[in-house]
Amino acid sequence: MTDLAPTSPPPAAPSGRWDLAEVVAELRRSRDVTHNIRPPGRIPRPPSREALEGLVKDFTAVLFPRHYGQGDLDEDRLDDFVARTLEAALERLAEQAARSFAFSRAPDQAAEEEESPETLAAAGEALARAFAAQTPQIRGLLVSDLRAAYKGDPAATNFPEILLSYPGVSAILHHRFAHALHRLGATLLARLVSDIGRARTGVDIHPGATIGGSFFIDHGAGVVIGETAVIGERVRIYQGVTLGARSFPTDAAGFLIKGAARHPIVEDDVVIYAGATVLGRVTIGRGATVGGHAWLTRSLPAGTHFSAPNPAQER
Known part of the structure; x- marks a missing residue:
């Protein structure tokens, strides 16, 4: 079962130096009454942006193990590296997807429609399996994007240079992952992955956008x-x-x-x-x-x- 309860330790008890009683009380009124945007029911843990950043790195290493994984791997060990990296990443993706599904309820949706932790965990695992099945297709699209960049940019000298250093290609890579998650129903995860790509590259692509193969964004920003x-x-x-x-x-x-x-x-x-x-x-x-x-x-x-x-x- 996926743990949706907070795990961070509470901060130390207030010292009283700042005389915060009234401020804390006003913030409570804001949360509970005057500016309440929380749906009724329990408050689950949100997805972790840091975990998703790690997942993007791991899935990129799965698709391009010699460039983003371990460059010293010989051919006989590549499949083992890909399998181990993918399995560990899917475990984490399933957990993050379960967390994101807990936040998928619309503001006006009744608390009685809230799904159990077991149901959320099962949905997260199903999404991870479906995402894994799409990774070969995602890699194929990304290779077509690399070829388009090489063909379209006279300054490009080889594929490793494009894959490792072009911001436009990095933006497309994030979008290919985000779009797959979006189509599988993990819209919050998709938006977070998209925002990670935007922060890194200055390119803002909504994960719902449909983009064909051999796509090239020159310069990017x-x-x-x-x-x-x-x-x-x-x-x-x-x-x-x-x-x-x-x-x-x-x-x-x-x-x-x-x-x-x-x-x-x-x-x-x-x-x-x-x-x-x-x-x-x-x-x-x-x-x-x-x-x-x-x-x-x-x-x-x-x-x-x-x-x-x-x-x-x-x-």
Whole structure:
């Protein structure tokens, strides 16, 4: 059974030096009454960001053991290293997934619908097994991304350089993991893995975004890709590109409709240059090019080029 109870030791008893009684009482009122956002029922342990950072490292080592695992392993020992690393990582993933599922209840969901620790543990184990089954496919996508980076960047000299040092590739790696978790229903874990990637690379990709193979983000910093974006095969984008929403549909009561398709569709073989912004559920047709710093809120036919006005040409 997964332990969902807090384990950190309590802090030392207050000394009284700071005269905190009133502040502590106000914080309690805020938690329990005036600003209460907790659902009724027990408060489980949240997933650990530090544990997830370790899991990303371990799963990366499983996919690329000579680069991120043990480089001195001979061929006969590689499978053993991968098996041991994957097994240990899956144990931890199952626990973190169980914790995340405990936080999946909506704010208005009744406490009676709360799942037992045993049920959460079983769900976490099922997710870990399903994730393990997808690792070969994830590796295949990442290798296609590496090939796209090598083909698309004249400064790239070899695959190890790209895999170990390119921030755009690191961002894609985090997204491939996060997207797999998102599709398996571990949305909180997926968001945390995505945020770990954003903190490391400056690239913000929502784990719900669907991205085809051979994807290359050159330079990387400042790229934003929204939840419902759909990106095809062999797409290349540059730093500062935003694939965002233009509007946020609401229901009859005025509440935002969650998950509504509101981000662009980018078809195969598209190039989007630095600083471009594409907003709304528009389609950038196959083989089209969006120029640097362009602002696009309409669909673009296949094979066409859209550029921002050049101030120097307008003088």
